Amino acid sequence: MTRVATVLFVYAHPDDESFGIAGTAMKLRDEGHITGLLTLTRGDVGMWFGKEKGSWTPEELARERSKEWREATTVIGFDHCRLLEWPDGALGDSPVDRVTADVVQLVRELRPEVVCTFGPEGAGSEHDDHRAASFFALRGFHRAGLADQYPDRGPAHQAKRLFFNASPFIADFPIIAMTPTHTIDIKKYEERKKQAFECHKTQFKDRDRFYQMIERRRGKESFHLAVDRSGTASSADDLFR
Numbered sequence: 001m002t003r004v005a006t007v008l009f010v011y012a013h014p015d016d017e018s019f020g021i022a023g024t025a026m027k028l029r030d031e032g033h034i035t036g037l038l039t040l041t042r043g044d045v046g047m048w049f050g051k052e053k054g055s056w057t058p059e060e061l062a063r064e065r066s067k068e069w070r071e072a073t074t075v076i077g078f079d080h081c082r083l084l085e086w087p088d089g090a091l092g093d094s095p096v097d098r099v100t101a102d103v104v105q106l107v108r109e110l111r112p113e114v115v116c117t118f119g120p121e122g123a124g125s126e127h128d129d130h131r132a133a134s135f136f137a138l139r140g141f142h143r144a145g146l147a148d149q150y151p152d153r154g155p156a157h158q159a160k161r162l163f164f165n166a167s168p169f170i171a172d173f174p175i176i177a178m179t180p181t182h183t184i185d186i187k188k189y190e191e192r193k194k195q196a197f198e199c200h201k202t203q204f205k206d207r208d209r210f211y212q213m214i215e216r217r218r219g220k221e222s223f224h225l226a227v228d229r230s231g232t233a234s235s236a237d238d239l240f241r
């Protein structure tokens, strides 16, 4: 890559960043690019590893997960981070125009070339919040470029590319495939990616799944180019070219 560009990652929960794109975010920043993360919920209705169900309130969990998110995002090292308070478990039931406006606002502030989010299938796990994050990111991606949409949220900016997190089809494996078009080698960043996940202590029920995923991906993170308004030929190991 030859010039500085900006990429914005949009996801649903604290820990989505560590599972999916941590290595790519670290690599891009090391290469001099600008990285931003928008997390739409504080994960307030998830489980709390090591605690009996019902022994905490959603607000307590939200506070703890917000702290974990700050630690993990510090390990990853984003240039910009924003954690919103849309309801965990009900992101899809949230007011469409207000959530979209929040995405539009950050797109217009950071003015990224590239936006990355989950695929509409919910990133293999079929989580409804992941599907909703995908919907809002895609809606925000397009509408941020239209000056007559959300004029109170900053001057229009059309990002060039939108990517979904991708994972290839695996026979007899219970995830929905999203065919990769781009694959980023993150081997060098794998240890720091693990450190980022280790910040999410309330979510250690997913720890085995995280390490199995690391194993399965063999030092790679994959993306599916879903929208390309750059008019340039695609390069399979670079999100900008």
Ligand SMILES: [Zn+2]
Residues within 6 Å of the ligand: 012, 013, 015, 016, 127, 130
């Ligand atoms: Zn999630």
